[in-house]
Amino acid sequence: xxxxxxxxxxxxxxxxxxxxxxxxxxxxxxxxxxxxxxxxxxxxxxxxxxxxxxxxxxxxxxxxxxxxxxxxxxxxxxxxxxxxxxxxxxxxxxxxxxxxxxxxxxxxxxxxxxxxxxxxxxxxxxxxxxxxxxxxxxxxxxxxxxxxxxxxxxxxxxxxxxxxxxxxxxxxxxxxxxxxxxxxxxxxxxxxxxxxxxxxxxxxxxxxxxxxxxxxxxxxxxxxxxxxxxxxxxxxxxxxxxxxxxxxxxxxxxxxxxxxxxxxxxxxxxxxxxxxxxxxxxxxxxxxxxxxxxxxxxxxxxxxxxxxxxxxxxxxxxxxxxxxxxxxxxxxxxxxxxxxxxxxxxxxxxxxxxxxxxxxxxxxxxx
Amino acid sequence: xxxxxxxxxxxxxxxxxxxxxxxxxxxxxxxxxxxxxxxxxxxxxxxxxxxxxxxxxxxxxxxxxxxxxxxxxxxxxxxxxxxxxxxxxxxxxxxxxxxxxxxxxxxxxxxxxxxxxxxxxxxxxxxxxxxxxxxxxxxxxxxxxxxxxxxxxxxxxxxxxxxxxxxxxxxxxxxxxxxxxxxxxxxxxxxxxxxxxxxxxxxxxxxxxxxxxxxxxxxxxxxxxxxxxxxxxxxxxxxxxxxxxxxxxxxxxxxxxxxxxxxxxxxxxxxxxxxxxxxxxxxxxxxxxxxxxxxxxxxxxxxxxxxxxxxxxxxxxxxxxxxxxxxxxxxxxxxxxxxxxxxxxxxxxxxxxxxxxxxxxxxxxxxxxxxxxxxxxxxxxxxxxxxxxxxxxxxxxxxxxxxxxxxxxxxxxxxxxxxxxxxxxxxxxxxxxxxxxxxxxxxxxxxxxxxxxxxxxxxxxxxxxxxxxxxxxxxxxxxxxxxxxxxxxxxxxxxxxxxxxxxxxxx
Numbered sequence: 039x040x041x042x043x044x045x046x047x048x049x050x051x052x053x054x055x056x057x058x059x060x061x062x063x064x065x066x067x068x069x070x071x072x073x074x075x076x077x078x079x080x081x082x083x084x085x086x087x088x089x090x091x092x093x094x095x096x097x098x099x100x101x102x103x104x105x106x107x108x109x110x111x112x113x114x115x116x117x118x119x120x121x122x123x124x125x126x127x128x129x130x131x132x133x134x135x136x137x138x139x140x141x142x143x144x145x146x147x148x149x150x151x152x153x154x155x156x157x158x159x160x161x162x163x164x165x166x167x168x169x170x171x172x173x174x175x176x177x178x179x180x181x182x183x184x185x186x187x188x189x190x191x192x193x194x195x196x197x198x199x200x201x202x203x204x205x206x207x208x209x210x211x212x213x214x215x216x217x218x219x220x221x222x223x224x225x226x227x228x229x230x231x232x233x234x235x236x237x238x239x240x241x242x243x244x245x246x247x248x249x250x251x252x253x254x255x256x257x258x259x260x261x262x263x264x265x266x267x268x269x270x271x272x273x274x275x276x277x278x279x280x281x282x283x284x285x286x287x288x289x290x291x292x293x294x295x296x297x298x299x300x301x302x303x304x305x306x307x308x309x310x311x312x313x314x315x316x317x318x319x320x321x322x323x324x325x326x327x328x329x330x331x332x333x334x335x336x337x338x339x340x341x342x343x344x345x346x347x348x349x350x351x352x353x354x355x356x357x358x359x360x361x362x363x364x365x366x367x368x369x370x371x372x373x374x375x376x377x378x379x380x381x382x383x384x385x386x387x388x389x390x391x392x393x394x395x396x397x398x399x400x401x402x403x404x405x
Numbered sequence: 406x407x408x409x410x411x412x413x414x415x416x417x418x419x420x421x422x423x424x425x426x427x428x429x430x431x432x433x434x435x436x437x438x439x440x441x442x443x444x445x446x447x448x449x450x451x452x453x454x455x456x457x458x459x460x461x462x463x464x465x466x467x468x469x470x471x472x473x474x475x476x477x478x479x480x481x482x483x484x485x486x487x488x489x490x491x492x493x494x495x496x497x498x499x500x501x502x503x504x505x506x507x508x509x510x511x512x513x514x515x516x517x518x519x520x521x522x523x524x525x526x527x528x529x530x531x532x533x534x535x536x537x538x539x540x541x542x543x544x545x546x547x548x549x550x551x552x553x554x555x556x557x558x559x560x561x562x563x564x565x566x567x568x569x570x571x572x573x574x575x576x577x578x579x580x581x582x583x584x585x586x587x588x589x590x591x592x593x594x595x596x597x598x599x600x601x602x603x604x605x606x607x608x609x610x611x612x613x614x615x616x617x618x619x620x621x622x623x624x625x626x627x628x629x630x631x632x633x634x635x636x637x638x639x640x641x642x643x644x645x646x647x648x649x650x651x652x653x654x655x656x657x658x659x660x661x662x663x664x665x666x667x668x669x670x671x672x673x674x675x676x677x678x679x680x681x682x683x684x685x686x687x688x689x690x691x692x693x694x695x696x697x698x699x700x701x702x703x704x705x706x707x708x709x710x711x712x713x714x715x716x717x718x719x720x721x722x723x724x725x726x727x728x729x730x731x732x733x734x735x736x737x738x739x740x741x742x743x744x745x746x747x748x749x750x751x752x753x754x755x756x757x758x759x760x761x762x763x764x765x766x767x768x769x770x771x772x773x774x775x776x777x778x779x780x781x782x783x784x785x786x787x788x789x790x791x792x793x794x795x796x797x798x799x800x801x802x803x804x805x806x807x808x809x810x811x812x813x814x815x816x817x818x819x820x821x822x823x824x825x826x827x828x829x830x831x832x833x834x835x836x837x838x839x840x841x842x843x844x845x846x847x848x849x850x851x852x853x854x855x856x857x858x859x860x861x862x863x864x865x866x867x868x869x870x871x872x873x874x875x876x877x878x879x880x881x882x883x884x885x886x887x888x889x890x891x892x893x894x895x896x897x898x899x900x901x902x903x904x905x906x907x908x909x910x911x912x
Contacts (some may be wrong), residue, residue, distance in 0.1 A: 264782055264783055264785070265781045265782055265783060266772055266773060266777075266778065266781055266782070266783055267781060268783075269765070269772050269783055270772070272758075272761075273758055273761075273769065276758050276759075276760050276761070277754060277755075277758045277759075279751075279754045279755045280754065280755055280756070280757065280758045280769065282717050282737070282755075283715070283717060283737060283747070283749055283755040283756065283769075283770065284737065284738075284769045284770035284772070285716070285736050285737035285738025285739070285740075285741065285770060286738075287736065
């Protein structure tokens with residue numbers, strides 16, 4: 039019989055099963071590492087120490103985590119309304135333009151905490167604008183949101199190339215990037231946060247946007263589970279026919295959801311653009327939008343789960359970078375393979391173990 | 406359970422036991438079905454009939470127990486094994502490829518080789534023989550989607566016979582049939598029985614049991630509570646066995662006291678998504694304090710009519726008036742504000758969000774009301790308190806507003822919808838299939854609530870494919886066929902008359 043409908047306690051659903059999936063992913067990654075002649079245990083040790091061993095490593099890990107929280111939330115909000123937003127990458131990229139324009143306009147005149155709220159709004163508005171056209175096409179014309187958001191990733195990429203190479207580039211420079219923002223356009227480092235735990239942040243770019251990300255997690259939780267809008271989004275996401283019966287307007291919810299989703303993706307830009315490099319650079323998103331899909335799925339589309347899975351991917355990014363530095367046999371591509379394993383086991387194969395766990399659980403509880 | 410039968414048993418189930426988690430779906434079931442007989446199995450929804458048949462057909466595996474076919478113990482691992490053991494199943498929802506011909510559907514899965522031509526020729530011959538032997542006339546080259554439902558069902562039966570079935574299981578076979586089509590089916594079943602086939606008929610319709618079966622077994626809460634020879638039992642006894650207490654089969658209601666017209670439909674035409682006209686120039690009124698029933702076989706436009714009135718489907722022409730004013734362009738939310746409540750036909754896809762917790766569903770459509778939260782926020786406490794009140798008043802079980810809606814039985818799910826729509830105290834109530842898949846006890850309860858609404862001066866429009874339900878509740882009956890209202894009768898109209906009108910034969 040199908041075991042998918044058998045209810046399991048939350049600690050199995052949200053604790054044990056993801057943990058077992060993760061262990062499987064590491065097991066298979068270990069086999070790959072072993073196959074190329076390196077020690078899997080040493081590799082795992084290096085990865086963990088690189089990500090969590092020192093204050094600086096933790097700073098980098100949380101920096102990546104911040105980006106993944108934003109894009110993960112972006113994907114999750116859309117999924118709750120039954121929309122698969124593959125465009126977080128492009129929305130974040132365009133969000134960078136919004137943040138950068140605010141920073142360039144204000145950094146001469148005001149301190150960072152005055153610039154920040156405007157930058158948050160700017161990034162969100164530009165991200166939302168990028169999602170608006172696919173949303174409208176889905177709501178009014180039935181063009182599939184997956185296709186249109188993918189296409190917009192390319193459109194935004196070309197647009198940003200043009201902007202950076204032709205308009206925003208510093209005259210006389212070769213690099214396609216804006217000028218460096220003054221402190222009034224930068225987000226401060228969270229050195230005190232790392233210092234609280236006795237570490238030193240060093241060169242790590244962990245910055246104030248980490249706190250913005252956590253606030254957004256809370257706001258998204260309120261939105262989805264405590265507001266009438268969230269109720270309508272979830273109704274539409276689970277049952278479009280029930281939504282139409284309840285008088286929930288499809289096009290309205292699709293538009294609002296995608297604008298929020300795009301806005302959250304756009305805010306991701308605050309982290310690298312205003313927090314780390316203090317300028318708008320080409321291809322600064324670097325795949326974080328796509329990682330957001332895995333983060334959201336693995337985090338069960340819940341903000342708390344997203345924080346945890348974003349942290350996991352942060353560890354993989356930072357630890358992986360250290361690992362490929364320390365172990366010459368393991369290249370950057372190997373790290374991508376390991377990340378792929380995590381996505382495969384935690385995302386695509388997430389229900390692989392479930393039937394046997396259900397049976398075991400039923401035997402143990404004697405039901 | 407041993408009935409002294411001269412015939413040897415075709416199937417014996419011995420001590421079948423099955424649990425799903427905490428639900429004990431089948432408790433130590435013993436059942437003997439005589440060869441060459443029609444054996445009915447009745448029981449409320451959730452009594453375990455479907456589970457038992459699914460075990461017999463290899464969809465589920467029993468935790469304990471033994472299945473014997475013609476006296477020999479067998480293990481039925483999957484439906485392939487069931488077919489090999491001579492068991493055929495006709496599902497409630499047909500398993501046919503709509504754009505294939507009859508012949509192609511019958512052959513499907515038994516093509517016999519990589520190349521089709523040879524298989525087609527022999528299948529055609531075999532099909533012809535089966536049709537002649539059992540009087541199952543169907544054109545082998547007709548495309549399924551162009552056949553009436555009754556013929557599609559015959560194709561399902563042919564499919565099973567083609568695979569060599571000696572034992573046929575029919576799951577609620579008459580749910581989609583007109584009364585004449587059902588009569589035809591019964592004729593076919595009798596021929597099959599007389600030719601030596603064994604038939605198990607699963608149904609919740611007591612009348613069918615009395616009309617066609619030789620033996621009947623009653624299930625209640627996972628147990629086989631009784632087996633009777635049909636000739637030696639009565640409808641009342643069976644109903645009591647099913648529910649476990651005495652039930653009123655006929656609703657008691659006084660005379661209607663119709664008032665002003667609250668809801669009117671004028672020359673309404675509605676098309677479905679493919680552009681096919683489903684409702685064709687329909688007009689009628691519903692007054693305060695009366696129940697207007699719309700009878701008809703499923704698929705004759707009733708669903709589209711209801712959806713149009715509820716504001717879910719846009720009519721292509723004509724208008725709907727509420728309190729004499731056109732409501733063109735008003736969405737379901739706006740119609741609710743005008744006092745229109747809607748109990749939809751399909752609670753699984755429309756009336757409820759099954760993944761939601763019970764209390765979330767008990768506000769669906771009314772979630773914007775100020776009492777469920779000020780401004781943009783939802784007040785979960787208020788929602789739960791409200792849900793608990795409805796649970797108490799409507800005896801919804803288990804009484805837990807935090808339980809996932811999917812985990813309630815069909816009858817209790819329907820009560821959640823009924824409670825939500827009626828407790829809002831609407832002026833008009835439109836209802837589709839109020840008791841589909843609902844057990845007898847809950848049917849009685851829901852019918853009483855509907856009558857109460859009428860007596861409180863509400864305008865009630867009722868659509869049902871259950872003719873009994875229409876006849877026992879309605880003050881006036883409109884019969885719908887092929888998108889048109891083909892006639893109007895009083896609530897006392899005879900079944901025969903209505904049946905012929907539903908089949909489009911007499912007006």
